[in-house]
Amino acid sequence: MTRRMQGPRSMLECWWSGRVLDRYVEQQPAIPLTPAERDRLERHLSVCERCATSATERRRVLAALDRLGDQHAPPPASLRRAHDLVRDLTDGDPA
Amino acid sequence: MAGRDGKEPEGPPGSEDMTPSAAPAQRGEATRAEAFARWVEPEVEVLLRVAHTLTGSWSDADDVVQDTLVRAWGAVDRFDGRHPRAWLLTILRRTHLNSLRRGRPDLVEDDVLARHRPAFGAAHASSPEQVVDDRAFDADVAEAVGSLGEQFRRAVLLVDVDHLTYDEAAAVLDVPTGTVVSRVSRGRSRLRAALAHRRPRGGSR
Ligand SMILES: [Zn+2]
Numbered sequence: 001m002t003r004r005m006q007g008p009r010s011m012l013e014c015w016w017s018g019r020v021l022d023r024y025v026e027q028q029p030a031i032p033l034t035p036a037e038r039d040r041l042e043r044h045l046s047v048c049e050r051c052a053t054s055a056t057e058r059r060r061v062l063a064a065l066d067r068l069g070d071q072h073a074p075p076p077a078s079l080r081r082a083h084d085l086v087r088d089l090t091d092g093d094p095a
Numbered sequence: 096m097a098g099r100d101g102k103e104p105e106g107p108p109g110s111e112d113m114t115p116s117a118a119p120a121q122r123g124e125a126t127r128a129e130a131f132a133r134w135v136e137p138e139v140e141v142l143l144r145v146a147h148t149l150t151g152s153w154s155d156a157d158d159v160v161q162d163t164l165v166r167a168w169g170a171v172d173r174f175d176g177r178h179p180r181a182w183l184l185t186i187l188r189r190t191h192l193n194s195l196r197r198g199r200p201d202l203v204e205d206d207v208l209a210r211h212r213p214a215f216g217a218a219h220a221s222s223p224e225q226v227v228d229d230r231a232f233d234a235d236v237a238e239a240v241g242s243l244g245e246q247f248r249r250a251v252l253l254v255d256v257d258h259l260t261y262d263e264a265a266a267v268l269d270v271p272t273g274t275v276v277s278r279v280s281r282g283r284s285r286l287r288a289a290l291a292h293r294r295p296r297g298g299s300r
Contacts, residue, residue, distance in 0.1 A: 022279075022280055022283065026255075027258070028258075028260055028261075030260075030261040030262075030272060030273075030275075030276045057287060057290075058283070058287070060232070061236060061283065061286055061287060061290065062255060062283075064229070064232055064233050064236040065236065065240070065251065065255040065256050066255070066256070066258075067229070067233055068233065068236065068237060068240070068256050069144075069256045069257065069258065072144055072147060072148075072256055072257065073140075073144075074140055074143035074144060074147070074153065074156070075153055078143050078153055078156065078157050078160075079139060079140060079143065081157060081161070082139045082142070082143060082157075082160050082161070082164065083136065083139055085161055085164050085165070086131070086132055086135050086136060086139070086164060087132075089128075089131070089164065089165070089168040090128035090129075090131055090132050090168075091128075
């Protein structure tokens with residue numbers, strides 16, 4: 001059960017959370033959160049429904065983009081052509 | 096591998112293929128070929144994915160990747176072996192740019208929306224309701240991606256769909272890593288705004 005936080009302190013935490021949530025939910029962030037940042041964020045998410053919902057939405061979009069990547073898998077013929085070319089090149093026989 | 100044309104490198108019995116007793120030129124050639132294959136083979140799929148993101152079609156992606164591989168082979172002597180993926184992606188970017196300059200405006204990626212619209216087939220979720228919900232959501236996400244501005248769309252596709260690191264995406268786009276971080280972040284934010292009507296079921300009370 002989440003509780004709604006009140007006051008300027010929570011607004012500051014919400015603002016800060018909004019800035020770091022992407023780095024929290026993505027697989028390979030450019031700059032990973034430090035353990036202290038992660039603790040702070042998780043404490044906030046446990047009491048702020050709005051930011052927790054935002055984290056869920058971000059994860060959901062990332063998961064959908066990941067599934068889009070499955071549609072984006074190269075056709076076997078393309079893979080085969082590329083691998084064949086590598087083999088031809090390294091055989092010293094550039095087709 | 097060895098003795099393809101009947102010639103074995105000379106060496107003491109029990110020695111491996113790559114002994115120092117092989118003729119230097121021959122040995123260098125073999126080492127170069129081996130190293131190239133070792134660096135490039137694992138990256139072929141990623142090169143094709145990225146080329147598809149840049150060109151919007153598999154046949155054009157094929158062409159770009161073939162050109163990229165030939166150029167990489169020509170440049171392998173100048174490559175120090177560190178970060179093969181970034182090296183290959185940089186070559187791929189230049190190759191793609193050249194292909195655009197050669198004038199194939201139809202290659203430019205406004206097709207990406209159509210090509211990224213998911214086929215109704217793949218399923219990851221468990222319950223039937225979840226599958227139906229995911230598919231509908233995925234179609235909305237694909238459409239939202241297609242309506243992003245080009246800079247944001249490319250950044251999001253490279254990082255969130257093709258799963259390049261930010262540094263790798265920066266090599267493809269020829270911009271600083273920080274610029275990619277910013278474009279991805281803004282691209283995602285626009286996606287969320289476009290999908291605001293599609294809140295998770297049972298969410299946002
Ligand atoms: Zn909050």
